[in-house]
Amino acid sequence: MMILSLCLIISLSNTILGIASPARHLCHPYQKDALLEFKNEFHYNVMAGKTESWRNNTDCCSWKGISCDPMTGNVVELDLQDSFLNGPLRSNSSLFRLQHLRTLDLGLNNLTGILPASISNLKYLRILTLYSCNLFGKIPSSLGNLSYLTDLDLSVNDFNGELPGSVGSLNRLTELRLVSANISGNFPPALLNLSELTWIDLRSNNLSKLVYFEISGNSFSGSVPPSLFMIPTLVDLDLGRNDFTGPLEIGNISSSPSRLRVLYLGENNFNGPVPRSLSKLVSLVSLDLSFWNTRKGKVDFSIFLHLKSLKLLHLSNMNTKNMVDLSLLSHLMSLGDLDLSGINLKIDPTLNLPSPIKFLALSSCGIAEFPKFIQSQTRLIYLDISANQIGGQVPAWLWKLPVLWYVNVSQNSFNGFEGSEDVIQKSAKVMLDISSNTFQNPFPLLPASLMHFSCSDNRFSGEISREICKLVYLDTLVLSNNNFNGSIPRCFENFSTTLSVLNLRNNSISGVFPEESIGVYLRSLDVGHNKISGELPKSLINCSRLEFLNVEDNMFSDKFPFWLRSLPNLQILVLRSNKFHGKIFSLIFPKLRIFDISRNLFTGVLPSDYFAGWSAMSSDVGIVDSTPVRILGRGSGFYHSLTNLQSLDLSQNRLSGEIPPELGKLTFLARMNFSYNMLEGPIPQGTQIQSQNSSSFAENPGLCGFPLEKTCGGKEEEATKQEEDEDEEKEEKDQVLSWISAAIGYVPGVLGGLTIGHILYSYKYGWFLRIFHCFT
Missing domain, CATH: 3.80.10.10 (Ribonuclease Inhibitor)
Structure with missing residues (x-):
């Protein structure tokens, strides 16, 4: 019985250790068969390369050039570069049965033939390298179906025709190499739509009709190759509004006169002197070098005198220290x-x-x-x-x-x-x-x-001039930061059918806002920091295009304007520092980004689901001006529609009830202010909320909990007990896991010791042979 028990224990120990050890055989049989069939599709010379190690009785994941996913066992990488493959890549090749391939490198092999359209069967490919494979024919348009492709190298082949437009569908492509690939025809404009592309190499091809190269308004960086200016067919080159850097070199263009007519290099990070070789681009009609950093050096404006055909010249903000005599440009007779x-x-x-x-x-x-x-x-x-x-x-x-x-x-x-x-x-x-x-x-x-x-x-001071009312075509009127007083002229109704922007901010305008002055085309209304009283004009309900509404720091006395929920495009709503009062209704503002109702007289309980449906709060926005705290959204993904709320100010109202506990889960909530209300109950637990200064919760007699000094009694103790119970439960789980881990290490050791002890003891009595039979 002792021998049987010992055998059982040792067997069980080996089983446990076997389960814990990594699997030795990963390769799926059907993938091994596909690889061996692929190997047999080619002829080999004496040196068989990486495939020489491929044997049917071994795990294919251990073969040279093969990498497998350790979790699934799928073949995910096939690297047979320079492996002496001789023969065409067949359209029905067993290669295309390896559906999980992410990397395929067949470079430096003799795959004489066409690139089959069935290459698109490898739909999860990220890297495809067919460098120097003696491929010919047209590049298949099916390449555009490889939607995960990030790196494509078809260099040094003998293709013919144009690069298919379907390549423009590879929106994850970052690197494209087509050096000496015999590509011909027009430059493929579809490449300019690939926003992730950081490397493109088209050297030594037959692209003969590159006329327009326009990539303005992107994030391209690095230096601009001088060869770009040497393309003889290039007429329009627009690199403006990017992040190109370094001094610009145009190269020697005297040997082949340039046809370039449009050159936009403005709003980049070019530095150093303006290249004198620009003067050789005598066909230029439009030239933009704005925001060129000359490092406070001097600019030789005589460079531009050779460009007699110039109609557009933009040299703004060139950071040059020299004074320029405008008369230098009097010789440019076509300048417009x-x-x-x-x-x-x-x-x-x-x-x-x-x-x-x-x-x-x-x-x-x-x-x-x-x-x-x-x-x-x-x-x-x-x-x-x-x-x-x-x-x-x-x-x-x-x-x-x-x-x-x-x-x-x-x-x-x-x-x-x-x-x-x-x-x-x-x-x-x-x-x-x-x-x-x-x-x-x-x-x-x-x-x-x-x-x-x-x-x-x-x-300007006094009442707003009635002369303005004669402007019947007015779309935008900005009278802010003056000393206007009196009321808003009722004659503003004259342009109520045209006005889209009205800004009367920071004056001393008083009286009631006339309803008839609000036009249906209004997009932005700012009357902040005045003395306007009465109710918010209800005619705003007709302004379906309204995006910005700011009436802060006035004397408006009105209930919360719940009817604003009907405005589908409202993005900014600021009601702070007025006499708005009553309850705050739950509303849906699908595009609202900034919401400020602080320093009013609102009462009642703030509903816990108040912010549900404010989906635009998940967008990236910034603080618009220096006025205090806004409700801001940032990033994507949110809890109850709003986990990225960044700043919240509900101070100086008459809000009651508890602070919604959901606010404790808003991880981006950097600043908040609930002071001077009638809130009660415990402050929600959460890193962001409890990092606030106690002044953010001041003058709420019923509030308790950190960061206030006032404890919450029963509720706080109950919460603390719950936390302690959770910690205790976690500790017990950790102890169990620790015990299991210790057992895994301890049991084999004990078993080993017992086994050795029994072996030594039993050897004396002739039991060793029996134990040996147990092992074998």
């Missing part, structure tokens, strides 16, 4: 669009630019006088001379320019307009920005055709 903003300019009063300028931007150029050469620019449409040092009055001749519709003279020291009423009001201006100047009463005459008018941050 000029942006030199951010460059320190010298403008001679007698300067004459003979070119027909249509768009002119000279913002932040250190100009002290209104440039007189503009007077002769009768084709001028767009003028921006903002952020300079120009004072006095806007000259009368400006109103006489026949097609000028956009005028921005903001951030200067203008104090009025020259010109008669007849000339100004008949002027065909559409957009006028005179903000941040020193304008004061009387309010200036305005062109009757204005659609956008901004006069914020000036010195």
